[in-house]
Amino acid sequence: MTAPDESEEDGGLVARNRQGDNAAPLSITEISNMLKRVVEDRFGFVRLRGELSGVKRAASGHLYLALKDENAVLDGVMWRGSAQRLQFSPEDGIEVIATGKLTTYPGRSKYQIVIDSLEIAGEGALLALLEKTKAKLEAEGLFARERKRALPFLPRVIGVVTSPTGSVIRDILHRLADRFPSHVLVWPVLVQGQGAAEQVANALRGFSALGVGGPIPRPDVVIVARGGGSIEDLWSFNEEVVIRAIAASTIPVISAVGHETDTTLADYAADRRAPTPTAAAEIAVPVRADLVATVADLANRQRRAVLRPVELGRERLEARVQRMPRLDQLLQPHSQRLDDLGERLRRGLMDRAGRGREQLAGTSARLSPALLRRSAGDAQRQLERVRLVPELVTRPIERKREALGALARLAQQFHPEEPLRRGYAIVRDANDKALTSRALAAKEAALVLQFADGRLDVVPADAPPPPPPSPRKRARKPAADSSRQDDLFG
Missing domain, CATH: 2.40.50.140 (Nucleic acid-binding proteins)
Structure with missing residues (x-):
């Protein structure tokens, strides 16, 4: 029996299941x-x-x-x-x-x-984030003083961005009603928690998007308000989206977030910071009673300024009148002089009459009939010595006669009926008024042509036929009328 292959013990080229190993390989x-x-x-x-x-x-x-x-x-x-x-x-x-x-x-x-x-992680980390965000936005110039806009003195419409259910909006409305009742538009938003920052930013952008003269009045100033709280509660007003919305607002913004000791980045970006929402209402509008008193005081000052020159003039006039003499004092010397002159005149007339009477008596004594006859004889002799030449009288008369003859010839030459002897005629209307144009003659129903030897009644060709005369008028018209007119001008 052969020994097992070392490759099987130590691992070989191809993986095989080992004896006694029931664990399959995992993927x-x-x-x-x-x-x-x-x-x-x-x-x-x-x-x-x-x-x-x-x-x-x-x-x-x-x-x-x-x-x-x-x-x-x-x-x-x-x-x-x-x-x-x-x-x-x-x-x-x-x-x-x-x-x-x-x-x-x-x-x-x-x-x-x-x-x-x-x-x-903790308030310290939150404050570190706050400082970091503040430094970033400040570097962009969003907190620059030159960006701050002046608030309107007397806004007609005030926009308020806050929660509609809190005590903040009631405090603002109550304070506005006490100081100066105004038209208030409330844009309801969440003031803390999830989505609060986006709602506040959208409210600011919404107020800026309102057009002038639209169905919804455009506010003149916007108050962003919230009550006091911890830094976590006020954190929505430190969000970058809110700060940028305040900086981009086309309407002046008052920040009234928290109490006096609370500070958010919205306070730095706003045009004006109010320590409390109630103080924001006081900043937004003046005191109506003070304005009424100021206007009344100005009206009184204006009235006094207008009346003061009159009063001064009256005082000066009264002072001058007191220094002027009375009327009887002014007239007394003249009245006395008048009496003196009247008396002198009376005496002068009497003296003149007496001297005239004496002179007349002396002259009448020298008058006698012989003297009068002598004076008349002297005048008769002077008249006989004056020679009267007839030419002195006849020459002016002859000149006047020649001038009168020239005027008579000129009158005869310019007589209106003189051209009639040369074949001309005068056109007259029914009222015996001379007509000088065809247009005037065409308007008449009947015309009269005056010649040197008499008159002739005619009718214009384009005129309507005249109505027949009434019998009364025919009875009144004399039969020899034309002959009478000929005799008048012949």
Whole structure:
């Protein structure tokens, strides 16, 4: 009997079943599946703490990342449904706590964690993420002071982005009603939890998209408000999507998130920060009573400014009137002078009359009939010495006669009936008015042609026949009318 071949003991070229060995060889898939089951059964629920690294979001929406510490690295995957529920944006360097189960990936002979939830590991890590996000957005200029816009002094419409069921909206409405009642548009959103950041960003973009004069009035200012809470409760207002929506808003934004000691990145991006939602309402509108009082005060000042010159003028006038003399004082010297002149006039007239009477008496004494006859004789002799020449009278009369004759010849030449002797005629209407154009003559039903030797009644060819005269008119018309007119102008 021969000894067994060494190849059978130590392994040969072709695999054979060994004596007493009943274990069949496993395929790679089989062993991978076995390992997968063992790992998933043993580590079906784990919570891991580590730093995010290599965060990448695929086009499908799945999130791929790695968790690491000082000595080890573990790959991880978060499916799209779970990734959409994240309350923060995963970034490299954030320390997190991942909850899920361990599994294997046969395609690469690797094990990994399938993450169901991802949370920031403690407030310190959350603040580190906050500072990182703040530095990133600040480097982009989203918090720059020159980007801040002035708020309208008196907005007609105020938009509010907040929860419609909380006390914040009631505080804002109550404060607005106390200070200055305004038209308020509320865009209801979640203010914490999953999807809150996206709703707030969509509300800001929605207000900016409203057109002027549309069915929904466009706000003049927008208040983003939320009550106080922990940093986790306010985290939605630290999300990058909200900050970018505030910076891109075409409407001035007031941030009123939390209480006075709470600070979010929304406060840095907004045009104005309010310590509380109630303070945001106070910043948005002035006090109506103060405005009414200011307007009334300005009206009073305007009235006083208008009346002040009048009052000053009245005071000056009264002062000058007091310094002016009275009317009787002004007239008294003139009245006295008038009396003096009247008396002087009376005495002057009496003296003049007396002197005239004396002069007349002296003259009448010198008048005598002989003197009058002597004066008349002297005048008679002077008249006889003057020679009267007839030409002095006849020459002007002759010149006037010649001028009168020239005027008579000119009048005869321009007499309106003078052309009739040369064969012309004058066309007259029924009222004996001369007609100077064919158009006027065509409108008349009857015409009268005046010649040098008399008149002739005619009818235009294109005129309608005149109505027959009434018997009364024929009785009144004299039979020898045409002869009478001829005698008038002949």
